[in-house]
Amino acid sequence: MIENLEYNSDREDLIIPEYGRHIHKMVNQAIECNNKLERNNMAKAIIGVMGNLNPHLRDVPDFQHKLWDQLFIMSQFQLDVDSPYPKPSKEIFEQKPEKLNYPQNHPKYRFYGNNIKKMIDVAVSWEDGEMKSQLVYVIANHMKKCFLNWNKDTVEDSVIYEHLFELSNGKISLDSSSPALSDSKDLISVSHRKNSKSGKKGKKPYRNYKRK
Numbered sequence: 515m516i517e518n519l520e521y522n523s524d525r526e527d528l529i530i531p532e533y534g535r536h537i538h539k540m541v542n543q544a545i546e547c548n549n550k551l552e553r554n555n556m557a558k559a560i561i562g563v564m565g566n567l568n569p570h571l572r573d574v575p576d577f578q579h580k581l582w583d584q585l586f587i588m589s590q591f592q593l594d595v596d597s598p599y600p601k602p603s604k605e606i607f608e609q610k611p612e613k614l615n616y617p618q619n620h621p622k623y624r625f626y627g628n629n630i631k632k633m634i635d636v637a638v639s640w641e642d643g644e645m646k647s648q649l650v651y652v653i654a655n656h657m658k659k660c661f662l663n664w665n666k667d668t669v670e671d672s673v674i675y676e677h678l679f680e681l682s683n684g685k686i687s688l689d690s691s692s693p694a695l696s697d698s699k700d701l702i703s704v705s706h707r708k709n710s711k712s713g714k715k716g717k718k719p720y721r722n723y724k725r726k
Contacts, residue, residue, distance in 0.1 A: 529588045533564060541588045550594070557595040560585060623677060625664035626657055631681060638685045650686055651693060654678055659701045668698040 544556040564581050571577040579599045591604040633653050640646040658674050675688040
C-alpha cells in the first residue's frame with residue numbers, strides 16, 4: 515500500500531487547479547478513450563460534474579459555454595469530442611495580451627492625487643453658475659483636507675486658492691471674498707475619526723484582580 519502512495523511533488527501540475535485532480539484524471543481518461551461515442555458521453559458526464567461545483571450556474575447558457583472551453587483547456591486541446599459550442603483555439607489561448615500603457619503622471623502636488631486634477635478639469639468644463647460654484651467649493655475643501663493629511667498642521671485658505679488657480683491653468687480663481695473653507699481643526703478631526711473607525715479595535719487592557 516505504501517508503494518502505491520502518490521505525492522504532489524511526483525504528480526503533474528493541474529491546468530485549472532480549481533477543479534481538483536479527480537476532474538483532470540477524468541479528462542485524461544476521456545482523451546485515452548478510442549471510441550468516439552463513449553468519448554462524447556464521457557465529456558458530457560465530466561461537464562455535469564464540473565457544473566455541480568456551481569449548481570446555481572450550471573443551467574446558464576453562457577456558463578455552459580465556459581465549462582466546455584475549460585474542458586478543452588484541461589485536455590490541452592487534445593480532446594476530440596462534439597461540442598455544442600465552437601471549440602476554443604489553442605493559438606488564441608496561448609497568445610500573450612498586449613501591454614497596457616499606464617499613465618505616467620507626475621503631478622507637482624502629489625498629496626492632492628490625480629483625482630483632484632480630474633475633478634478640477636470637470637469643474638472648468640462646466641458653465642458658470644451656482645452648481646459650478648458649489649463644486650469648486652467642495653474641491654477646494656477636499657484639497658485642504660488632502661493638504662492637512664500630508665502636513666498634519668494647518669494651512670491658510672490662500673494657499674489652497676493658489677494651488678487651485680495653478681492646477682486649473684488660471685481658469686478657477688478664488689480669493690478672500692470667497693466663502694471660507696472648513697476650519698483646519700475640523701478637517702483633521704474628521705480624518706482622524708475615519709482612520710480610527712477603519713482600524714482594528716485594540717484589545718482590552720489586562721487587569722489584575724486580587725483574589726479574595
